[in-house]
Amino acid sequence: MIAARSLFRAGAAGVMALCVALAVPAVAGAQPYPSKAIQIVTSVGPGSNFDQLGRVFAERLRQKLGVPVVLENATGGQGLVATRRVLNAKSDGYTLLLTSSGLATMPAIVKNAGYKAEDFVAVAPLGQVPFxxxxxxxxxxxxxxxxxxxxxxxxxxxxxxxxxxxxxxxxxxxxxxxxxxxxxxxxxxxxxxxxxxxxxxxxxxxxxxxxxxxxxxxxxxxxxxxxxVADERTQAVPDLPTFKEMGYPTLVINVWEALFAKADVPKDVLDKIRAVSREIVSDPSYLTAMVPTGMEPWRIPFDSLQSVIDEEAKAFKKDADELKISFD
Missing domain, CATH: 3.40.190.10 (Periplasmic binding protein-like II)
Known part of the structure; x- marks a missing residue:
């Protein structure tokens, strides 16, 4: 009887040891984000002002995170090519989307866009350009x-x-x-x-x-x-008034550039990207590097970014329905 108990205890101890041994490689193999190259997919073409600013941002992100950051131009389909590429990637924070307001507004006017605005979450405002x-x-x-x-x-x-x-x-x-x-x-x-x-x-x-x-x-x-035709005057021509201030509040379009991630990317990864991005866009050297691109600062609190985009999308849908704007 004693021998049987000893054998049982030995067997149990062996099973526990095996479980610990199997768990150790998993823990040891878990690496903090980021541990490999990050790909930023953009819907704009090479050489555009959005592309130029995206490359300024990507280089600073590389410096901050210590891993390669590659900007890939995936044009076509009014931004849908880039959007779908990121949507089909893993939700690990290594594939991000750099795009404009079209991400939130496209599902409202395009049949079978292939995604919902809720599939993505805003991470950082890079800049804007008044038209x-x-x-x-x-x-x-x-x-x-x-x-x-x-x-x-x-x-x-x-x-x-x-x-x-x-x-x-x-x-x-x-x-x-x-x-x-x-x-x-x-x-x-x-x-x-x-x-x-x-x-x-x-x-x-x-x-x-x-x-x-x-x-x-x-x-x-x-x-x-x-x-x-923007909410505020452009710093490029500061003396030129807006239609809004001259009594035409509806004659406004918002043209901005922001970094997005899939909505189901782990929170700790999103927090890391946001924190680093906040440091980048608030750095005076980033604002200086922005000037040759033709883009201007988009001074919006990070915490308000998603709600501002959501409200803009709702207003756009209302206008699109009223003005009969749609694309097949």
Whole structure:
């Protein structure tokens, strides 16, 4: 009997020892985040202002975390190619998404977008770029007041350039039409440089784009900067007023860039990325490096980022339904 008890105790001890032995490699193998290269997938093309700022951020993230950080351009499908690539990746924080407001608004206007806005969580605000409404030299207006007066009488005769890769410019064209009580002729282009060429040739009479794209032609007197279609003035042309401050509060589009992760990435990993990102975007050297990209600081509290994006998406859906904006 005693021998049997001893044998049982020995066997139990052996099982416990085996369990501990098996557990030790798992614990020892667990490595703190990050322990390998991080991939940031972006929906924008190489060389764009969003791409340039993304690379500035990625390099500083590499310096902070001590691992390679690779920025990959995955263009197409109005951002859906990049979005789906990240959605299908592991939820481990090693594949992140760098994109714009389209991430939250696309499901509202695209059938079968393949994802829900809730599939992703905002991590960090990188920057923003206020758009300016430019008019061709043929338009007899030089400021917001004279332009809106002219537009109300000539809406059907004016062509507005849109980016076929961005639903935001379509939204703006419809908003202008609603304000003046008419429909503008919308002409789509694949890139901002193409819209600028069309404006210079007077194929279109108005377009919203950035100062970096069109500013030099204003200085040469070839086109006119009418006003800023954003909540605040642009630091690139500080004396140019916004449509909002001149009495047109709906003529606003928000163009920003932010870092996102899949919503089910572990909280400790998200906290790590947020903390490091906060250090990066608040560093004066980052703000200095931002200037050549044409982007501007997006001064929004990290803690408010997700709620601001959610509210913006709700407002966009309301406007899209009212203005009948949708894409197949």
């Amino acid at each position: 300016i409404l430019y008019a061709s030299s043929s338009v007899p207006a030089t400021d917001i007041a004279s332009f809106m007066s002219y537009l109300k009488s000539n809406a059907a005769n004016l062509n507005m350039g849109l980016l076929t890769t961005s639903h935001i410019t379509t939204m703006l064209a419809r908003k202008f039409g609603k304000v003046v009580g008419g429909e503008l002729v919308e002409i789509g282009y694949r890139s901002s440089p193409e819209t600028l060429s069309a404006l210079l040739a007077n194929d279109i009479q108005m377009v919203a784009t950035t100062h970096a794209i069109a500013g030099q032609h204003v200085a040469l007197g070839k086109i006119k900067a009418i006003g800023v």
